[in-house]
Amino acid sequence: MAKPKIASDWMCGCAGCHMSLLDMDERILKIAEMADLRSTPITDLKHPDESGVDVGVLEGGINNTASEEVAKMFRKRSKILVALGDCAVFGGVPAMRNFCGVEAALQQAYVDAPSNEPGSQIPNDPELATMTKTRAIHEVVQVDYNVPGCPPDPDVIFYVLSELAQGRKPELKDELLHWH
Amino acid sequence: MTQKITIEPVTRIEGHAKVTIRMKEDGTVERAFMHVNEFRGFEKFCEGRLYFEMPQITPRICGICPVSHHLAAAKAGDALTGQTPPRPASLLRELMHMGQIIQSHGMHFFELAGPDLLLGFDAAPEIRNVVGLIGANPDLTVKAVMLRKFGQEIIKTLGGRKIHPTFAVPGGVNKALKVEERDAILKGVDAAIETIQIGLQIMKDWAEKNMEDINKFAVFQTGYFGLITPENGLELYEGKVRLIDRNGAELERFPIADYLDYIAEHVEPWSYLKFPYYKKMGWPEGVYRVGPLGRLNISDKIDTPLANEELKVFKSLNGGKPVENTLYYHYARLIEALFAAERVRVLCEDKDILSTDILNTRKNYTGHGVGVIEAPRGTLIHDYTADEHGKLTRVNLIVSTGHNNWAMTNAVDSVAKTYVKGPDVTEGMLNRVEAAIRAYDPCLSCSTHAVGQMPMIVDLVGPDGELIKTIRRD
Ligand code: SF4
Numbered sequence: 001m002a003k004p005k006i007a008s009d010w011m012c013g014c015a016g017c018h019m020s021l022l023d024m025d026e027r028i029l030k031i032a033e034m035a036d037l038r039s040t041p042i043t044d045l046k047h048p049d050e051s052g053v054d055v056g057v058l059e060g061g062i063n064n065t066a067s068e069e070v071a072k073m074f075r076k077r078s079k080i081l082v083a084l085g086d087c088a089v090f091g092g093v094p095a096m097r098n099f100c101g102v103e104a105a106l107q108q109a110y111v112d113a114p115s116n117e118p119g120s121q122i123p124n125d126p127e128l129a130t131m132t133k134t135r136a137i138h139e140v141v142q143v144d145y146n147v148p149g150c151p152p153d154p155d156v157i158f159y160v161l162s163e164l165a166q167g168r169k170p171e172l173k174d175e176l177l178h179w180h
Numbered sequence: 181m182t183q184k185i186t187i188e189p190v191t192r193i194e195g196h197a198k199v200t201i202r203m204k205e206d207g208t209v210e211r212a213f214m215h216v217n218e219f220r221g222f223e224k225f226c227e228g229r230l231y232f233e234m235p236q237i238t239p240r241i242c243g244i245c246p247v248s249h250h251l252a253a254a255k256a257g258d259a260l261t262g263q264t265p266p267r268p269a270s271l272l273r274e275l276m277h278m279g280q281i282i283q284s285h286g287m288h289f290f291e292l293a294g295p296d297l298l299l300g301f302d303a304a305p306e307i308r309n310v311v312g313l314i315g316a317n318p319d320l321t322v323k324a325v326m327l328r329k330f331g332q333e334i335i336k337t338l339g340g341r342k343i344h345p346t347f348a349v350p351g352g353v354n355k356a357l358k359v360e361e362r363d364a365i366l367k368g369v370d371a372a373i374e375t376i377q378i379g380l381q382i383m384k385d386w387a388e389k390n391m392e393d394i395n396k397f398a399v400f401q402t403g404y405f406g407l408i409t410p411e412n413g414l415e416l417y418e419g420k421v422r423l424i425d426r427n428g429a430e431l432e433r434f435p436i437a438d439y440l441d442y443i444a445e446h447v448e449p450w451s452y453l454k455f456p457y458y459k460k461m462g463w464p465e466g467v468y469r470v471g472p473l474g475r476l477n478i479s480d481k482i483d484t485p486l487a488n489e490e491l492k493v494f495k496s497l498n499g500g501k502p503v504e505n506t507l508y509y510h511y512a513r514l515i516e517a518l519f520a521a522e523r524v525r526v527l528c529e530d531k532d533i534l535s536t537d538i539l540n541t542r543k544n545y546t547g548h549g550v551g552v553i554e555a556p557r558g559t560l561i562h563d564y565t566a567d568e569h570g571k572l573t574r575v576n577l578i579v580s581t582g583h584n585n586w587a588m589t590n591a592v593d594s595v596a597k598t599y600v601k602g603p604d605v606t607e608g609m610l611n612r613v614e615a616a617i618r619a620y621d622p623c624l625s626c627s628t629h630a631v632g633q634m635p636m637i638v639d640l641v642g643p644d645g646e647l648i649k650t651i652r653r654d
Binding site: 012013014015016017018019020022023025026028029032063064066067092093094096097099100102104105106107108109110113114115116117120121122123124125127128129131150151154 | 198200213215217218219220221223224225226227237239240241242243244246287291314321322325326328329332342343344439440443444445446447448449450451452454456463563574576578
């Protein structure tokens with residue numbers, strides 16, 4: 001039987017969830033044995049295979065047009081979609097931007113900050129994504145598993161990935177929901 | 181016909197970026213840009229929070245170097261409340277910081293940049309990653325994993341968790357180190373040093389074989405910027421800022437509280453990442469580089485023996501003048517990792533490291549504080565102003581990767597011009613362009629606390645801007 005394919009990406013998060021994944025240390029080698037690791041931010045394939053992957057894992061919420069596209073592509077190409085970490089599950093710390101709004105945040109960073117050159121303007125090149133409200137992934141596409149924690153503990157991530165890689169349903173309960 | 185190449189996402193870097201390369205009709209490169217394509221807005225949404233929450237909120241800017249933000253926030257808090265930490269607290273904070281330098285530099289060399297060096301820039305993208313490394317050299321991979329673990333365990337021992345620890349508070353830290361914890365850390369130092377030395381040997385062998393690439397791969401002059409000891413030794417935790425010019429002459433030495441007199445940030449419409457520069461020289465003449473290469477260039481010595489020996493060799497690369505080669509960032513990073521591992525031992529053997537005098541609770545509240553630290557990627561500045569209740573009214577952050585923004589953009593442009601030739605643009609050519617960015621080990625989440633993520637696509641665009649062809653690597 002072919003090994004299950006896993007792909008991951010990060011959106012509006014801090015990379016901490018992916019670092020927690022690496023914090024499973026030696027066990028990462030086990031995951032690499034069990035599954036075929038496809039596109040991830042730490043490998044060189046850019047997007048999940050067009051023919052699809054078994055498990056797509058996304059870190060971070062959705063706060064601009066570029067991350068919206070990433071989420072939609074992952075949904076389309078993954079049989080099972082996992083939202084990894086608080087940002088992905090409910091928006092997390094970056095969702096605090098919703099309290100002040102995108103405009104005020106941009107104004108502060110690019111115009112009003114005391115270190116800015118006088119006359120600085122908010123970047124607006126067509127190459128750049130447009131900022132939106134920060135949302136949890138499930139607000140934009142359907143999610144199959146929500147794994148909370150900021151970041152989730154490496155043991156939890158290992159459990160979820162190894163269960164999914166073996167075709168089982170991970171059950172997040174009791175100890176697995178305790179994080180600090 | 182003009183063409184535009186887009187590389188998106190740029191991989192094996194932290195965060196979201198994309199590169200666009202504009203090609204001329206004859207197949208040569210006109211200009212290449214690095215766009216940082218994310219913005220989160222921490223500076224604004226932290227307004228109204230209490231200053232002592234910042235060591236918990238700001239690490240969420242970056243999960244690769246959360247300790248940098250954690251400590252810079254605590255240091256800004258020290259200044260804002262006038263609570264100078266007792267010596268043992270500073271030692272413990274520095275110990276945590278060394279753990280982070282080791283894990284971050286180790287991971288970058290072996291797991292992110294390593295595949296380019298160990299497997300080759302032109303290796304197939306399917307294997308050009310850490311999994312490919314496992315196949316090529318399983319023993320080394322295990323060592324690399326254990327090196328990162330050593331650093332992460334130091335952070336966890338002190339702060340309860342590896343990512344987003346809770347440890348530093350304004351005035352000191354919240355937990356003392358126990359004897360057995362100290363001994364466990366000490367036990368791991370030798371193995372860490374050994375693995376870093378293996379990395380150094382790999383780097384040197386690679387350099388010998390690839391001298392031609394090193395000498396034509398984004399070599400350029402800038403100023404250099406970072407913290408320094410009073411005797412011009414390498415400093416990662418606390419000190420004044422030293423800025424030198426392209427020839428190595430000192431331009432400035434100043435306390436971080438005065439940073440606004442010396443640096444300003446330039447904004448370009450095509451990137452969410454700002455461009456800091458030396459104010460007195462103006463934009464863009466006043467650009468400088470930070471991080472491992474910048475720090476070794478401003479330092480005359482390193483206060484631990486093994487790293488100091490390596491520094492001497494490093495300094496000879498350009499006859500004592502600043503080393504300008506982008507690819508030597510990797511070399512400099514390993515020398516710093518070696519210093520950090522040696523420094524762990526020095527700190528653990530300090531007579532004050534087990535002291536319980538770890539918090540100064542006497543306040544002399546000023547309502548304004550600037551905190552600074554040499555994060556793995558360069559100088560990180562947190563500047564807070566609060567009202568009389570401790571509620572923040574203004575937050576300004578200048579992050580490590582930001583200082584290198586001009587340099588990365590310039591490196592991308594230079595490497596594209598050197599290696600990318602049409603009409604048949606190969607994946608290997610584009611990977612070199614990405615490698616120019618990777619050398620700086622950017623942390624785009626940090627820079628776009630402000631920014632997040634770094635993708636690569638190549639769009640070929642006609643003279644009127646219409647899209648002709650897109651090369652993607654998926
Ligand atoms: S949940 Fe926490 S660790 Fe994960 S991306 Fe968000 S801020 Fe980072």
